[in-house]
Amino acid sequence: MFTASTLISFAGYVSAGKILWDGRLNGYKTSAFLDKWSFSNEVGPYQYYIHGDGPVSEYVNLGTAYKNPADQGSKQGIQIIINNSSVWNDDGMLRTELIPQTTAPINKGKVFYHFSMQHTGVDPPSPYEEHQVCFFESHFTEMKYGLIDGEQGTLDRSLRWEVNSESQWNITFEPGVWHNIAYEIDFDGGSVGFYHSTGADDLKLTVAPVSVSASSNGEDWHLGVLRLPSTTGRSDTAPEYWHFSGVYVESGGLTTSVSGPDVAVAGSSVGTDKSSERATTSTKTKSTSHVAHTSTPTMTSTFVKSKSTIHISETTAVAAESTLRTQRRPSHSSVATPRIGHSGSECVVHYHTVLV
Numbered sequence: 001m002f003t004a005s006t007l008i009s010f011a012g013y014v015s016a017g018k019i020l021w022d023g024r025l026n027g028y029k030t031s032a033f034l035d036k037w038s039f040s041n042e043v044g045p046y047q048y049y050i051h052g053d054g055p056v057s058e059y060v061n062l063g064t065a066y067k068n069p070a071d072q073g074s075k076q077g078i079q080i081i082i083n084n085s086s087v088w089n090d091d092g093m094l095r096t097e098l099i100p101q102t103t104a105p106i107n108k109g110k111v112f113y114h115f116s117m118q119h120t121g122v123d124p125p126s127p128y129e130e131h132q133v134c135f136f137e138s139h140f141t142e143m144k145y146g147l148i149d150g151e152q153g154t155l156d157r158s159l160r161w162e163v164n165s166e167s168q169w170n171i172t173f174e175p176g177v178w179h180n181i182a183y184e185i186d187f188d189g190g191s192v193g194f195y196h197s198t199g200a201d202d203l204k205l206t207v208a209p210v211s212v213s214a215s216s217n218g219e220d221w222h223l224g225v226l227r228l229p230s231t232t233g234r235s236d237t238a239p240e241y242w243h244f245s246g247v248y249v250e251s252g253g254l255t256t257s258v259s260g261p262d263v264a265v266a267g268s269s270v271g272t273d274k275s276s277e278r279a280t281t282s283t284k285t286k287s288t289s290h291v292a293h294t295s296t297p298t299m300t301s302t303f304v305k306s307k308s309t310i311h312i313s314e315t316t317a318v319a320a321e322s323t324l325r326t327q328r329r330p331s332h333s334s335v336a337t338p339r340i341g342h343s344g345s346e347c348v349v350h351y352h353t354v355l356v
Helices: 004-012 032-036
Strands: 018-022 046-050 060-063 077-082 094-100 110-118 131-136 141-145 158-163 166-172 179-186 191-198 204-211 221-227 240-251 310-312 317-319
Touching (some): 046 221, 077 094, 077 221, 110 131, 166 191, 221 240
Antiparallel strands (some): 060 077, 094 221, 110 179, 158 166, 191 204
């Protein structure tokens, strides 16, 4: 017979996704290696060219204080800083961004872009300006914070997930709260879904896949922050400290555990063929960043519970499947860019049987 503990061990072996690109920087003690990066010396897992003219420590740092404590797969987190010197390409925007450097197919088929983010309340992000966070250069999907360009009012403390500049989900961006996020992107099928949790909780499908023209050249997803100039005349000149943890891209299945596929736990994996059945899309509200708004958007927060992916009893263990899913890189001779701110595989289940 099988005991409950035996069956729980089965669940722990449910196959998670395959990491295509790992941006957790577990092999580095400091961010100093980024100073050595150039288009002719592409060291490390990130491209590093969008930042101010100061030393790397003014814009990017590594440390255990910057990671989600529940993320056992990351040795440290990444601190991204924007300040008054973070002007890149003389366009008036404040920017510090890291871009995946890989030949892996992170822009093919169905993939999952993972990251966790927070601020501590010490030098927090300004609510007076629009921030574009963890975005693709075509802006088909991204996070946003602050007063959206063209939005009425003077400040906004909402963290949003947007698709084609339409808000799909939002929540108040409270200090000290880790937001765990995965974009489910189907580059072939043309859709993007949103998984979210906080703290140590497993990711849940929060917004079902939305139809979108998903496109990427594999080097146009920006981990970091782009802050637009203020449109209200008021601007916070203090530096902003953003923390990121658990950054990687996977395929084949979504790892819902905050610790990632390297430290999978029971119930930490979701298959890749039925997620659209597990949530309903939230009400969309227009929030276009490319042009000024003519109306005030009404923000809507939608949380949709996904079905449990693993059910365990003393006699059965059932793994239920669920679907999970830019401006070009400048040429080496030119960094002139448009004002971008204004703008499966199958789930494999391995059972290790212990008879008692």
